[in-house]
Amino acid sequence: MLLARNVVTLAEFCEELKCSESTIRNDLKDLDSRGLITRTFGGAVANENTQHNISMEARKGLHTEEKRRMAAYIVSHILFPGCTVTLDTGTTTAEIAKAIVSAKIAVNVITDSQAAANVLGKSPNVALYLTGGRYQPQKDAYIDQTAEQLVLSMRSDLYFLTCNGVNAEDGFTISDVAEISIKRSMAQCSRRTICVVDSSKIGKASLKVIFATGQIKTLITDWNINPGHLEALRATGVEVIVVPHDAQAEPAPSEAAAEAAARAAL
Numbered sequence: 001m002l003l004a005r006n007v008v009t010l011a012e013f014c015e016e017l018k019c020s021e022s023t024i025r026n027d028l029k030d031l032d033s034r035g036l037i038t039r040t041f042g043g044a045v046a047n048e049n050t051q052h053n054i055s056m057e058a059r060k061g062l063h064t065e066e067k068r069r070m071a072a073y074i075v076s077h078i079l080f081p082g083c084t085v086t087l088d089t090g091t092t093t094a095e096i097a098k099a100i101v102s103a104k105i106a107v108n109v110i111t112d113s114q115a116a117a118n119v120l121g122k123s124p125n126v127a128l129y130l131t132g133g134r135y136q137p138q139k140d141a142y143i144d145q146t147a148e149q150l151v152l153s154m155r156s157d158l159y160f161l162t163c164n165g166v167n168a169e170d171g172f173t174i175s176d177v178a179e180i181s182i183k184r185s186m187a188q189c190s191r192r193t194i195c196v197v198d199s200s201k202i203g204k205a206s207l208k209v210i211f212a213t214g215q216i217k218t219l220i221t222d223w224n225i226n227p228g229h230l231e232a233l234r235a236t237g238v239e240v241i242v243v244p245h246d247a248q249a250e251p252a253p254s255e256a257a258a259e260a261a262a263r264a265a266l
Helices: 010-017 021-033 048-053 064-077 091-103 114-120 145-152 177-188 227-235 255-265
Strands: 007-009 037-040 043-046 084-087 107-111 126-130 156-161 165-167 171-174 190-196 208-211 218-222 239-243
Touching: 007 010, 010 021, 010 043, 021 037, 021 043, 064 091, 064 218, 064 239, 084 091, 091 107, 091 114, 091 190, 107 114, 114 126, 145 177, 156 177, 165 227, 171 177, 177 190, 177 208, 227 239
Parallel strands: 084 107, 084 156, 107 126, 156 190, 190 218, 218 239
Antiparallel strands: 007 043, 037 043, 165 171, 171 208
C-alpha cells in the first residue's frame, strides 16, 4: 500500500487490511523501528528503504496494467527481429520479457534478471544470455561483479533501464546503490538506453543518481503521468513516450520495416 500511494493513513490501513487500530499501530511501530517505513501522526509514509526492501513478489501486483501496455508498445514499436536487447532487473522488464515471448519475435536478450530469464528461456525464438553471479533473492537477480563482467564482454542494440525515481532536476535515481555499477555497465555496452518506468516513479528522487537527466535520451511511461512532470522532463530534452491507456498490442513488425525504423532511431 505504501509503495503504491507513498502515504497511507491509519484508517485506510484498518479498512483495507481488516485489522484493529492496535494491530496496525504495533505493525507500523515494528516496521518503523527497522527503518522500513516512517511513522507519522495518524499513519505512515514510505521512505528510501521501503522500495529497497520490498521483494519482487510483493511488487508484482503494483501498476500491472500500465507495465503490460508499456511492454506491448515496446515489442510493437521499438524491437526488431534479430536485435540484441539488454533487460534490467524488475517487474517492468519481466513484463517486457512476457511480451517478447508472446509476440514470437526472434531476438537476443542479455539480462541479470532471473524473473525475465524464467520467461524467455521457454521461447525457441530467443537467444538468452543470463549473467550469472551471486543470486540476490530480494531482487530475483544477479548484480555482482561476475554479472558485470559478462555484460562488459557483450554489446547490444537496446538497453531497457528501470529505476526508482525520475525527475527533471535529479535525473534517474535508485535506492539500492549496489545496482548502480551494473546498470551503468549495461548502458555503456548498449547503443541506445531507454528508461521504462510506470508513472508512479515520475517526479520522485531516490538515494543515488544513476544518470543525470541529459544522459538518457528516451523515457517510456504510462498515461497517468502528471502533466507538470511531463512538461518538465520534455523541457530538458528528454523524449518522453507516453503509452496511452487504450494502446493495443500490435503484431511484431516485419523484419525489413522494423529494422529500418529501429536502426534509424539508434
